Amino acid sequence: MNRMLTLSAALLLAAQGAAADTLLKLDARAAVPAPTTGHIKMGTAVSPKGQTLAVNNQYLLRDGQPWLPVMGEYHYSRAPASQWDAQLRLMKAAGIDVVASYVMWNHHQERPGAFDWKGNRDLRRFVLAAKAAGLDMVVRVGPWVHAEVRYGGIPDWVVDAMPTRGNDAEYLGHVEKLYAEIGRQIKGLLFKDGGPIVGVQLENEYNIRGAGRGEAHISALKALALKAGMDVPLYTVTGWDGTVYPSGEVIPVFGGYPDEPWATSDKELPAKETHAFRFDTRVSGDLGAQTKSHGMGTAETDKDKVPFFGAEYGPGLPAMYRRRTLVSPDDIASMLPVQIGSGVNLLGYYMFHGGRNAVGIGGTGLEESSLSGGYNDTPRINYDFQAPLGPDGQQREVLTKLRPYHYFLREHGSKLATMTVRQPERSPAKPTDLQTPRWSVRSNGESGFLFFNNHVRQYAMPAQLGVRFEVQLPGGVVTLPAKPVDLPNGAYFVWPFNLDLDGVKLRYATAQPVTRLDAGAQGIVHVFATTAGVPAEFALPEGLKVLAADGQLARIGTHNGRAVSVLLLTPEQLAQLSVLDIAGQRRLVFSDQQAWTADGKLQLRGVGVQPLRAAVFPALPKPSGAGVQVRQDGLLQRLEVASTGDAPTLQIKATRPAGNAPRVLKGGLAGAAVQPIPEAFATAASWSLKLPAQASAKDEDVLLELDIVGDIGRVFSGTTMLDDWYYNGQRWQIGLKQFALKPGAELKLTVLPLRADAPIYIDAAHRPTFAQGHTQVAELRGARLLPVRRAAITP
Template identity: 80%
Template sequence: MNRMLMLSAALLLAAQTAGADTLLKLDARAGAPAPTTGHIKMGTAVSPKGVTLAANNQYLLKDGKPWLPVMGEYHFTRAPASQWDAQLRLMKAAGIDIVATYVFWNHHQEQPGAFNWKGNHDLRRFVKQAQAAGLQVVVRLGPWCHGEARYGGIPDWVVDAMPTRGNDPEYLGHVEKLYAEIGKQIQGLLFKDGGPVVGVQLENEYNLRGDGYGEAHISELKRLAIKAGMDVPLYTVTGWDGAVYPSGEVIPVFGGYPDEPWSRQTKEMAPKETHAFRFDTRVSGDLGAQTKAHGKGTAETDKDKVPFFGAEYGPGLPAMYRRRTLVSPDDIAAMLPVQIGSGVNLLGYYMFHGGRNRVGAGGTGLEESTLSGGYNDTPRISYDFQAPLGPDGQQRPVLTKLRPFHYFLRDYGAQLATMTVRQPERAPASPADLQTPRWSVRAAGDSGFLFFNNHVRQYDMPVQKAVQFEVQLPGGALKLPSKPVDIANGAYFIWPLNMDLDGVKLRYATAQPVARLDAGAQGIVHVFAPTPGVEAEFALADGVKAMTSNGGQLMAVGKAGARTVSVLLLSQEEVGQLQILDIAGQRRLVFSDQQAWVEGGKLQLRGLATEPLHAAVFPALAKPKAAGLQVSQDGPLQHLLFKPEGSEPAVQVSQTRPARTAPPIRIGGHANAAVQPIPEAFANAASWSLKLPKQLAPQAEDVLLELDFVGDIGRVFAGTTMLDDWYYNGQKWQIGLKQFALKPGATLKLTVLPLRADAPIYIDAAHRPKFADGQAQVAELRGARLLPIRRAAIAP
């Protein structure tokens, strides 16, 4: 049999096996080991009010109760300080519990001598504003951060003069001063002081070994942190790529990305581990560490001693010069049931909020670059990261996919945290196995959650035909749903098993739990999201009840004392609009396509000024008031509406210089792949004049300049000052203009370096330019718009 026939036969056999095995089985009857304590050496973990924070080998506890928080990264020095307050509140509204932030040493001490903690370098102000927004804080101390920063954030004057990332006495002397400065910034703001700082991270992606390195160096960094006054409950390190650290002194954190922008490949990646359940390891493949491991990492041997925490699950990806992946919202969201279903008990994102690099003295770029010996080339200024919140606070589509999972963890995470991961009878042999169904269960006793994923980035998954699940629990087998269902390519979900709905037993549901809402006189409401293509069944003591997801269906299922307990099944559209906010002392569902959060006791709405601002609220606000607000009631939903304001300001665009022939792409660097052009190459860029109107929407909170271009690298200048730059990847480029305090009627300049047809650069097929026969390069501006952003505040 030739090779092609063998492959066809294998695929046919796999398809027949998948079709025949419609009953997917899993045994969750075995007892789970009890949590153990004593191995992890935490700092002071009691607040002045007696609130406690603890960690066993399985999960976190807050005030003695299991706690499964969501953490998101936001770099304060990569954002204007004027934005911090609103952006931190937006993160809180999106279901984030902890904000993590790097302290880039070279942002604060670019030259020897005094440190800069002013303006958008003010760590203390950032931490205080995080606390005001209701967020906890993890400070990532470095001194080596990576973070796509020049020398990983270590200043040039240190790199030039001494060995780094080890116990060299001269280096440690400077690190001690850095830590002392950070300690002063957060003094009085630690958890033990009643502040929000619950943890610090030491170093990053550390797998160096040898005398003065490895465990010894991490131990020394922890000693210096404590000496600087940073006595916190949690000390963490990153645990991937063969990380080395002193067991028990720190907790490893993990991550994963749906693609590898640091890869040398110019084609699609093989299926990534982030979309496949893990039952034996917590390390999710290559995460781009810049040093090579030379042995098994501590995280592998620590697996049963520490909880499974995440810090760098990518809700987006950075653009790197040689590889510019543009991920879809589903590429990201499909990771969540996989990671949670693999046992993650702290879900951490990098980056949750995009930003921009500052430019150093004399125009020195502080970004990672092959020109300064880095492994990757990143934009000089842009650190967009395709994050759920863009550099100027833009809400990206991926955020609407992530929020329901965050709300689920906030309300049901205490139950989930104690549950053990259970492996099905049949599991994929590897991430490349696209035929075998991907699922798991986390259970404790007879209760649990079923996790399923049928989405893999850039690969079609087979429709799983006529599927039913059989989960063996201590109290007996649970079979669901009542009739076999087809699970579509791209589907992913979480279903509950024997869930307690305030005294009402829900045997199972084929819909995903999202939140629990105390609706006052209207009782207790458990909110569910539908599973696309699957009828929503709710199996109760009196039988199975089905609901269709055509919007806002409320069904009473029992009583909690004198109060009604109901389930609310949302439509797919409503799930994407859902934001859960505490307004006027009550938790409420807010449905809006715009951004919503609470500040100063008022509901804030933010969106395009040229479109209506609209929100539907449940339970209704007592007396909502705001200038121009229209209030109406539709059943249980209270509608709040502001009419559009004005039109888009016009930007006058004219080409000022045609492109010249771009030089061939250079190959080199540590990756021996495409490296960014030398500065002189930009003389070949096309340029356009962008003249702004004399009145740049003065009433708007911000105005976004949106550029739709095709080329290699775009740059925007005010005079000779570069405001922002962008590696073309198919994503529209937006720049908030208010932060630059431009003069009325100012003229900006856009330059676009041509992208060569022969460029060995990866761009997703859907966005890679289609070069005509004989066309050697492209540099086009397809459009430029000014998008005014407004904000409205509604008193409740």
């Protein structure tokens, strides 16, 4: 049943709360510049089946059609190989098109001699798993990768014996051997072979100038990559912090984070540029390069020659000892309208999947640390990064905010890629201007998308009252909405104008487009999501309609004899949405748990003892599986798999009180708080954590969840450290299956006290309050075991 409001009701709703009338104007009448080609020297870009991957100065083309993919970083050597298949499919289900991964040299050749490509270091197996999951891949070959790893990934024996990151003959000789090894690992898996590898990134954060460095070094690395057989459609370098590279030989990729864990301040930072639209430059502020720039980078002068690609837009942040920022899902998701609305034509994340550092020979830490000359101190093992998918595949809330944008790009990216960024009449002069409305338009003449953001991390934005947008196009003016609306602090969205919905011209909508379905007998369905506090207006050929998010299809027209409808989702429904191809058809799957496809089946996975539930549209033909219950509820087919029992019990016992922690010192390259020396951990409090005597065969994994307050937490099996954690207010979870612990095993948790006078930044909401007379804290507030359960449903 269709439920619509009348035009008069729509105008009444839109007018509510509008205390003023602010008309925000933008002129999009200028001609769209034609793309240029032939000046970027990439590799072979034709597959054995005749598929092509090309690039011009504006966007990618896949098989001749504009392509705007989403890329996510996942480090194979920081994750158990047994998890790769499922995790890569989870990334695909989340709307990721390309997986990127560093090859960390010291993970493969810690000592001179043979390389180690076995187990979690099996690059070839990882690439094959990416292909099986339907993902393309970019291999980031370094040799210096940063990645918060010791010496940026260059082995100690190289750093000790010769100059690095330049054209020193001895160094390049070893790099040549590294590249040859990588080339052998990925032989036959390149795009030109029908494989998934579409790109290679050379070096990282490279802004070093001088003889044998700068452009000459990147040219030398590219030549060595080609010699090793790495002939790919795309060669990239990172483009921030004054990068230098040979113009026309590589494409710069950019990034941005909503805070700077590498900063030295122990206070809140000014508003970041990642929440403000960019119209004149693609380069964000400080992204933590460990070398300093001494002039304008090539990326600035190359702006009109290469497309705007991203590789490191942070969907989370790393924990660094002196600065432990905990970002909110909205801090991250609000960056997306800004980056896309600033012209990004490849949305790349770092990290999309968390992990854990490899431990070196003899227990040597391979993490970045001030003790090994690094700029930052990072955990010995943990590399959680607050990523959308945690180190053990946990789904974080931020993922539910990002997925709709990925589905939007998958559906509308081919149009968006060709669209030019247009700047409003008024826009903030700098990121710290919190008063001027933040918005942009991308258009290709008559159609386009409007991007708006009123969220800035840690800063309240003024409500934009009585707002209407006016976009001047070659064929006339589009003004939306029908009546002024108030846009509150925290609002961010994408709205379309002059969008073709299968033959139905949508003049504009004050709702966000998500995806499109061919629902068979029910016709074509365009999925939109409401914008909080704004009536969902759809300006259609027959007039203005305000649609309700009532779980029904609202028919807006007919095309080639088939119904064309809109399905409008609430924010709550949008957070549950996955768009999956099941049984040869694109379907909507709504679940609070994880949903993806493997072996032709719908996979559901949840943490805890609650039943596994999902709702599907269009319905699966004949869903079946162990314990699956099926019922129809309006449009939705509801599936449920009953719980398999109670949560396992963890026995907790305090074993050692905390001593007096030593004062936190400042020093290192950053001149800021440095991680305590190993002897300091003698003052840590400790607890015994005893696992159940019997393990459930029905559990795919068991997460140990710890709620600690202190400085640094560590978990041991005997004297072997399994994981560590810098306290920042986030719950710490550890998947136990990877460690092959015996039933009834006893683990040890230690927590180093956090001193009240520690010059460490922790968000105000999570920084402990020290009672009078208490100068430190080391607490275990709670610990529990959470079973991870999975069900497969045959369609």
